[in-house]
Amino acid sequence: MKLLLAAFAASAAALWPRNVAAQPTVTHAHAVVNAACADEDGFWKRVGAYTSLVAKASADEGTVTLVVTVHAEDERTTGSFAVLDGANTAASYERSVSGTSCEEVLDALSFFVALTYDPDLLGARPHSTPAPLPPERPRVAPPPAKRSWILALGAAAELTATGDIPLGGSVFAQASRRFGRIEPAFRISLSALTTRVETSNVSARFVWLSAAPEVCVSRFAAGVLSISPCGSFVLGVSSATPSGVPGGRSFIQPWLAPRVLVRGAMTLDRRLSIELSCGVETPLLRGRYLFGPIPAYRTPAIAPFVMLGLSLAIGSG
Known part of the structure; x- marks a missing residue:
């Protein structure tokens, strides 16, 4: 200067x-x-x-x-x-x-x-020193937006290898939120599965009704794709109703099974996602169903399953 x-x-x-x-x-x-x-x-x-x-x-x-x-x-x-x-x-x-x-x-x-x-x-020297300019105010970054829980509803079709491949569906509600680098999700599902077992001229219809609380430890995303490891516990009942069996009796028994699964998702738009889940469950109470001396159904030790569904984010809370 x-x-x-x-x-x-x-x-x-x-x-x-x-x-x-x-x-x-x-x-x-x-x-x-x-x-x-x-x-x-x-x-x-x-x-x-x-x-x-x-x-x-x-x-x-x-x-x-x-x-x-x-x-x-x-x-x-x-x-x-x-x-x-x-x-x-x-x-x-x-x-x-x-x-x-x-x-x-x-x-x-x-x-x-x-x-x-x-x-x-x-x-000559200046009469006075020019007044200093006020210091530039530091730029303060806006506070990060407060993250809230994301709520979602969905439905899925389900196949489970518990005998003659019962087919059914489920509905669920989910809440998820990001905490630092992890994004856990908590889900509750209501499911209904059914299948029909036939041997000779006799048959029986099996039905499973259950609720499954579920926790996914985090979600790992890359673009529109994401994957989540999850664990849940199935709480419900299984029942069988015979047809054409002389003296046949229906039964209802508890169905308890821990479950592990991996869920992949693809975001279709800002709110809608398609999901594919694969995993296994292990029934804790095992038994078998007979047509007289002929076994009609035996509870498996491990039951693989697959689910395909849609999830719709409905807002935050």
Whole structure:
């Protein structure tokens, strides 16, 4: 900055207008300031820190107009000022300068304007130090949006290898929320499965009704695809109703089975997803159903299953 002002002073000694510099009285001038870092009052405050021989004119006085322009260009900031006398639109005097910032260039132009009307500044110090600009307020990032629970409803078709491949369906409600890097989900499903077992001329219809609370530890996503490892526990009943069996009896017994599964999902739009779940369950209560001496059904030790369904996000809570 000091080198910049020294250069202006040296050039001003040879170039400023003789008729202006020789004026001992105060010159009142108008200013047109085009700068991002100051308005007209800010410009005159900077000039007034160096000299009192040029000052802001009132509306009905002064025929001199100073046009001050500062603009950024690539990594440099350039500025210029021109002196216009009366109605003459041609500049009677014009200078330009460049620097690293708007404030630096505007300070240099202010000093150069003061020097134009007060040549004695070459050997004098400014009357006062320009008031420092207020520090730029630090940019504060907005607080992160508060994450809430995402609620969803859905339905799925289900196949389970518990004998003659019973077919059924389920409905569910789910709540999920992100905690840091994990996104657990909690789901409750209601399911109904049925199959018919036939041997010779006799048959029986088997039905499973159950509820399954489920926890998925997290969701791992890549674009519209995601995968979630989950665990649940099936709580329900199984029943059998014979047909064509002399003396046949129906039965109902509990159905308890821990279950592990992996669920893949593809987002179709902002709310709707299609899901495919595969896993196994292990019935804790095992038995068999007989048509007389002929076994009709035996509870498996491990029952694989697959489910295909849709999930619809309904909002947050």
